[in-house]
Amino acid sequence: MEFLLQPLNVLTFFPLVGVLVLLFLREQKNASRWVALVTSLLTFGISLWVLSLFRAEEAGLQLDFAYNWIQAAGWTIKYAMGIDGLSILLVLLTTFLSPIAILSTWNAVEERVRDFMVFFLLLELGMLGVFLAQDLFLFYIFWEFTLVPMYFLIGIWGGAQRMYAAIKFFLYTMAGSILMLLAILWLGINQGTFHLPDLIAMGGIPAEAQFWLFLAFAAAFAIKVPMWPLHSWLPDAHVQAPTAGSVILAGVLLKMGTYGFLRFNLPLFPQASIELAPAMATLAVIGIVYGAIVSYSQKDVKKLVAYSSISHLGFVMLGLFALNAQGIEGAILQMINHGISTGALFLIVGFIYERRHTREFSEFGGLWKVMPVYAVLALIVSLSSMGLPGLNGFVGEFTILLGAWGAGEGGALGSIWFTVFAALGVILAAVYILYMFNKMFLGPVTVKANEALKDLSWRELAVMIPLLIVIFWIGLYPKPFFALMHPAVEQLVTLFQTAAIH
Amino acid sequence: MSFSSADLITALPIVFLVVWACVLLLVAVFAGRRPGLLPALSLAGLLLTEYLLVSQMGLQADAFGGMFVTDGFSIFINLVLILGGVLSVALSYGYIQRMQIAKPEYYVLMLFSISGMMLMASAADLIIVFLGLELLSIPLYVLAAIARPDSRSEEAGLKYFLLGAFASGFLVYGIALVYGATGTTLMSGIVAAVAAGLAYPIYLVLGAGLILVGLGFKVAAVPFHMWTPDVYDGAPTSVTAFMAVGAKAAGFAALLRIFVVAFPSISEQITPVLYVMCTATLLVGNLLAIKQNNVKRMLAYSSISHAGFILMAVVAYGNDAARFDVVSSALFYLLAFTFASFGSWAVVMAVEKSLGRGLEFSDYAGLFRRSPALAVAMMIFMLSFTGVPPTLGFAGKFYLFRAVLEGGYVWLAIVGALASLISAYYYLRLIVVMFMQDGEPEVHSERWLNLTAGVSALATVGLFIFSEPLVAWATQALLRIF
Numbered sequence: 001m002e003f004l005l006q007p008l009n010v011l012t013f014f015p016l017v018g019v020l021v022l023l024f025l026r027e028q029k030n031a032s033r034w035v036a037l038v039t040s041l042l043t044f045g046i047s048l049w050v051l052s053l054f055r056a057e058e059a060g061l062q063l064d065f066a067y068n069w070i071q072a073a074g075w076t077i078k079y080a081m082g083i084d085g086l087s088i089l090l091v092l093l094t095t096f097l098s099p100i101a102i103l104s105t106w107n108a109v110e111e112r113v114r115d116f117m118v119f120f121l122l123l124e125l126g127m128l129g130v131f132l133a134q135d136l137f138l139f140y141i142f143w144e145f146t147l148v149p150m151y152f153l154i155g156i157w158g159g160a161q162r163m164y165a166a167i168k169f170f171l172y173t174m175a176g177s178i179l180m181l182l183a184i185l186w187l188g189i190n191q192g193t194f195h196l197p198d199l200i201a202m203g204g205i206p207a208e209a210q211f212w213l214f215l216a217f218a219a220a221f222a223i224k225v226p227m228w229p230l231h232s233w234l235p236d237a238h239v240q241a242p243t244a245g246s247v248i249l250a251g252v253l254l255k256m257g258t259y260g261f262l263r264f265n266l267p268l269f270p271q272a273s274i275e276l277a278p279a280m281a282t283l284a285v286i287g288i289v290y291g292a293i294v295s296y297s298q299k300d301v302k303k304l305v306a307y308s309s310i311s312h313l314g315f316v317m318l319g320l321f322a323l324n325a326q327g328i329e330g331a332i333l334q335m336i337n338h339g340i341s342t343g344a345l346f347l348i349v350g351f352i353y354e355r356r357h358t359r360e361f362s363e364f365g366g367l368w369k370v371m372p373v374y375a376v377l378a379l380i381v382s383l384s385s386m387g388l389p390g391l392n393g394f395v396g397e398f399t400i401l402l403g404a405w406g407a408g409e410g411g412a413l414g415s416i417w418f419t420v421f422a423a424l425g426v427i428l429a430a431v432y433i434l435y436m437f438n439k440m441f442l443g444p445v446t447v448k449a450n451e452a453l454k455d456l457s458w459r460e461l462a463v464m465i466p467l468l469i470v471i472f473w474i475g476l477y478p479k480p481f482f483a484l485m486h487p488a489v490e491q492l493v494t495l496f497q498t499a500a501i502h
Numbered sequence: 503m504s505f506s507s508a509d510l511i512t513a514l515p516i517v518f519l520v521v522w523a524c525v526l527l528l529v530a531v532f533a534g535r536r537p538g539l540l541p542a543l544s545l546a547g548l549l550l551t552e553y554l555l556v557s558q559m560g561l562q563a564d565a566f567g568g569m570f571v572t573d574g575f576s577i578f579i580n581l582v583l584i585l586g587g588v589l590s591v592a593l594s595y596g597y598i599q600r601m602q603i604a605k606p607e608y609y610v611l612m613l614f615s616i617s618g619m620m621l622m623a624s625a626a627d628l629i630i631v632f633l634g635l636e637l638l639s640i641p642l643y644v645l646a647a648i649a650r651p652d653s654r655s656e657e658a659g660l661k662y663f664l665l666g667a668f669a670s671g672f673l674v675y676g677i678a679l680v681y682g683a684t685g686t687t688l689m690s691g692i693v694a695a696v697a698a699g700l701a702y703p704i705y706l707v708l709g710a711g712l713i714l715v716g717l718g719f720k721v722a723a724v725p726f727h728m729w730t731p732d733v734y735d736g737a738p739t740s741v742t743a744f745m746a747v748g749a750k751a752a753g754f755a756a757l758l759r760i761f762v763v764a765f766p767s768i769s770e771q772i773t774p775v776l777y778v779m780c781t782a783t784l785l786v787g788n789l790l791a792i793k794q795n796n797v798k799r800m801l802a803y804s805s806i807s808h809a810g811f812i813l814m815a816v817v818a819y820g821n822d823a824a825r826f827d828v829v830s831s832a833l834f835y836l837l838a839f840t841f842a843s844f845g846s847w848a849v850v851m852a853v854e855k856s857l858g859r860g861l862e863f864s865d866y867a868g869l870f871r872r873s874p875a876l877a878v879a880m881m882i883f884m885l886s887f888t889g890v891p892p893t894l895g896f897a898g899k900f901y902l903f904r905a906v907l908e909g910g911y912v913w914l915a916i917v918g919a920l921a922s923l924i925s926a927y928y929y930l931r932l933i934v935v936m937f938m939q940d941g942e943p944e945v946h947s948e949r950w951l952n953l954t955a956g957v958s959a960l961a962t963v964g965l966f967i968f969s970e971p972l973v974a975w976a977t978q979a980l981l982r983i984f
Contacts, residue, residue: 070970137900141891148890151930155938163934167927174890174926178919182912185904 007063008081011046012128015121022118029113036117040099047095059487078195080134085488087131093339097251098124101244103463123149127252136184136194158240165240172233176220183216200267210272217265224257225313228287238306243350250309251343255335258316270499277321281413285421287314292428301359305345312338319400323496327403328489334396344381344467361439365446371455375441384471386433392474509565512572515554516620522547523613530606541595544609552584569627574979578833579623579755586747587616589844594740596948597851603649611641619752628677628687631756639666646737658736665729673716679709689764696767707771720753721809724782734802743847746805747840761819769820776817783810784921791928798861818909830976831901838898845958846883848951849876867941877936879959884929886962889922894962
């Protein structure tokens with residue numbers, strides 16, 4: 001009983017309540033939608049309750065607990081969960097985006113609505129578990145579990161090439177995960193525990209082992225991020241996924257990769273992190289520039305947004321591997337920003353796709369005249385994605401660039417060029433986003449079918465408004481967000497300072 | 503040599519099952535008009551045997567002059583075998599009537615075969631291993647061909663018989679060489695002879711190699727796997743389910759006991775052979791499974807790859823640090839494999855239209871809409887085979903990889919990881935067809951099939967979440983070392 005009443009358990013497993021209710025519904029479409037929406041809203045409420053219990057000034061894990069789960073075969077596997085400044089914002093992002101994504105399916109998903117909602121809630125459960133688990137075994141279970149519902153979301157409700165995309169998504173992710181599993185086992189055999197706080201506290205993993213373990217974990221996370229050159233599953237998955245799937249895929253699932261680096265690679269293998277930071281940052285910067293250039297050449301709006309994710313997550317990776325407080329804080333904030341902005345962009349694309357069933361640039365033009373409200377929202381979201389000051393993206397990118405720059409002075413990244421190329425990425429982002437906006441919204445209406453398009457409905461506005469609020473909030477007053485993560489990041493950074501001395 | 507009542511008590515479960523099977527042979531003569539009588543009596547016999555096994559738990563004894571042993575290991579394997587027997591009977595009842603192959607000797611043969619399997623798990627003498635293997639195999643040859651005059655079934659029986667006889671030959675020859683090297687076939691005697699320096703190492707290694715070949719046939723390890731797809735495909739599906747798990751479990755039981763107990767001294771020579779065999783089994787089984795469009799053949803090839811996984815544990819058998827985890831992880835994997843196998847065969851049988859028909863992947867299109875419970879169960883089995891949490895198959899791989907890493911075989915673990923990845927591809931394909939393609943599959947909703955699939959699915963997930971007792975049990979299921 002005590003186990004069930006732990007706030008973090010309540011949070012993680014609450015979506016299961018919705019799943020159980022859904023199993024009793026048959027082909028009742030609206031009832032299914034409402035059950036899922038209410039469940040995800042209540043989950044969001046529970047996450048706010050967790051936030052109210054969270055003491056921002058403390059660095060360590062909070063609301064944490066650990067039960068011995070499998071205590072046999074010479075070691076103990078714990079059921080351990082906890083939350084700290086590194087994960088709380090991502091938990092909130094997950095619970096915040098889920099109801100929005102569900103609401104966005106209201107007219108878009110018409111077939112097998114109940115099944116869709118079941119898979120979606122299971123996905124939410126898995127993602128929350130990923131961000132809260134504090135035992136490597138438990139983390140791996142949630143990590144792999146998220147594959148299954150996402151696989152179905154893409155495979156059943158996706159576009160024409162959905163099965164190809166779903167299998168590709170599954171196999172790519174699993175390829176990395178299995179290497180991580182072997183690394184986890186190695187840690188268990190040699191350190192005698194899977195409990196993350198214990199492992200970090202013990203330290204003492206030999207530098208050479210750290211190197212290989214870092215790479216094995218990185219294989220899993222880099223594919224998920226996705227870092228260049230392991231990104232090729234992402235455009236397929238995104239383009240084929242239904243809107244809600246894309247929103248949650250870009251919004252949360254990709255963050256599992258960057259979060260993995262933050263939660264496991266950096267604190268468990270500090271020496272390897274310092275050693276490999278320039279290599280990781282190089283890949284990150286290549287991703288930033290590559291993603292931006294490829295985005296520019298897309299003919300499909302959704303593909304453009306998908307490739308832009310590669311560029312944006314490059315920033316996050318660069319910030320993380322600056323290995324200083326500014327870089328890491330910027331990276332965490334940028335994870336949230338990308339979740340919000342790209343989630344919103346996918347919704348924007350989804351709205352027009354529902355109306356026209358196409359996403360080709362050539363099919364659009366002059367939409368501003370037909371759908372002014374839609375155009376204004378699209379403009380704000382686009383500007384936020386390209387990092388205009390006053391909106392959320394700017395704060396994150398700026399802090400990351402500051403961090404990467406600062407790291408140049410004797411830090412992990414010994415060169416100013418990382419910052420220079422990343423800044424180039426910012427400019428390129430402006431190019432492809434303005435290009436997209438120009439093509440779709442400005443000028444005369446070029447296609448006859450667009451003349452009679454309806455502007456956004458109240459439901460669609462209700463989906464967008466919470467996102468816009470957060471976009472402005474972070475852009476104008478990011479302090480509370482930084483305050484939540486600051487102590488935990490400071491603690492992490494001291495780890496590198498000690499590791500660098502050794 | 504004389505034997506006492508203590509010997510009989512040690513071997514009671516097997517003795518009981520054999521006697522019960524003999525009695526059923528008589529009953530079968532009169533049971534013509536009551537199709538439910540024999541399966542019911544077989545179930546009763548199996549459950550009583552299970553009860554006797556449970557009451558033996560914790561027992562560590564040998565009998566018949568050390569030729570037969572009861573220990574944690576044999577009890578674990580035997581319980582799994584009986585569980586497999588119970589599930590097989592449940593699967594068979596409706597199926598063999600639907601397919602019009604309900605012959606009274608069917609169940610009796612099954613019971614005899616199970617007692618042979620149990621004998622292999624308890625054998626502490628190489629001759630007993632051979633006896634067990636024959637007792638297990640001969641009824642299986644008949645069972646594979648029981649759909650006579652269906653030519654595919656006849657062919658399966660003949661193929662299995664010819665290659666099985668060949669394998670037995672290898673085994674006996676290997677045993678003879680070991681006898682020549684050490685002057686005994688008792689495992690304890692072999693250990694003693696090696697310790698005393700009385701063994702001829704070359705003959706011992708050759709003998710062990712030939713024994714490995716013989717048992718390699720039974721567990722369908724590459725390159726001794728050629729018979730598997732044809733036999734699995736041609737035999738009636740209920741028989742396939744039975745032999746895919748039972749013969750494999752028994753083969754591995756003997757393999758583990760012989761190598762861990764009797765041959766640790768020659769691990770330096772044997773391990774490279776096992777390494778190559780294991781890698782080949784993993785890769786060949788998986789790569790060939792990819793190409794299959796027939797679900798039965800896909801499962802056959804994939805069962806080859808699972809033999810490869812269990813072999814991964816055996817590779818490390820000579821490593822003292824890993825030795826106990828070798829045994830327990832192999833046992834655990836076998837259990838996970840048992841549930842997922844019987845469950846998936848139950849679904850295959852529910853979709854099978856007639857002998858050998860309705861087994862293509864395309865026959866599963868739309869299964870999720872037609873009977874969601876069966877499709878979800880099948881998905882769970884496929885995920886368990888792949889090793890995706892939260893399933894027992896994941897835990898199995900986890901412990902297996904652990905034993906391999908503990909033994910220091912990092913590359914083998916990576917090959918295993920690669921094999922899991924390849925297997926994900928074809929297991930996912932079936933899920934794709936069931937959940938994402940439209941179709942109107944013909945499904946026979948038989949109570950026992952549904953029950954088997956349901957129980958297996960629940961066990962696959964539930965026993966993962968509450969896996970501690972199982973792990974503890976497998977860990978304590980130690981081999982009796984002389």
